[in-house]
Amino acid sequence: MKSKVKLIGLSIFSLFAFQNIAAQKIQKVNGKNVVNPYYSRTDTKILKVSNADWKKVLEKNLFAVSRLNDTEMAFSGKYNDFKGIGTYYCAACGNALFRSDAKFSSTCGWPSFFETIRPKSVIYKTDNSYNMERTEVRCGRCDAHLGHVFDDGPAPSKKRFCMNSISLEFEPNQKIQKK
Template identity: 75%
Template sequence: MKKFLKISAIFLVSLFAFQMVEAQRMQKVNGKNIVNPYYSRTDSKILKLPESTWKKVLNANLFSVSRLNDTEMAFTGKYNDFDGLGTYYCAACGNALFKSDAKFASTCGWPSFFEAIRPKSVIYKKDTSYNMVRTEVRCGRCDAHLGHLFDDGPTASKKRFCMNSISLEFEPNAKNSK
């Protein structure tokens, strides 16, 4: 009986995780539910797609931030004060970006992390917009704009990845989703 309960629990957690991924692939675009065929938590192949393709599969707010380099207003994002345990993924393509144990309360108004999940999960570009010189952080798989990197973080590296919540999707650790 214990084995049956254990297998049933594993099945239910797996089903829950699958449904979460499917829900994240589904977005409302121009009033219609659209499945993003490029969203994958397992495929690490670099995506080189025209902006017109992204516009068809991302909702207007996510497209504006991830493809047009917009920024959501401070203190409005769903992950700003969020402290769940799990993994943050790119909302556009599903690439793993950050673990929750690298998140910290920066009080800047956006979710902040002191390190990426893997060195190649993000890429960096020089950003000279608004008469400033900053380091832009982009998804290493689909080149989506995620936010900026600053040198005032809490660890020895002094890194603060200041991210737009809308560019992120969160999946709780399996042991925390009970």
């Protein structure tokens, strides 16, 4: 009986450990597969991670946009004309950001949304770069640069969250299987 209990306990532990490993994101960094220990689609705790540590776990282009505030070229991102149904997450940390039903075609060259998935999923900062006054949008969990928000979006919010595709990761909705 004790061996059955141990076996069940070991099986449950193995399943839990496997799920945690599967939830971590693996990326190529400098030609090597690297696990991003800060990535989670369920944890909403705010992260305080140095750029030096982010550089060790993020792919070069994602690091440049999310940590150094670069911007991908207009009309070049994979989600600009994308029409999938699901959820968009922060590519750096896994924080839920937008639902596909809040995405709209703005023709600005970057994926655009009219609202976030929840109020604290993003944070806002004043951006005076390039002799312009804009509102920068950053991930509310890891402070990654995502893009900017403007007041020329559709009703009801009148907001246009203009995001870099590389800063986003898309997960399609699960289909309900009929038996």
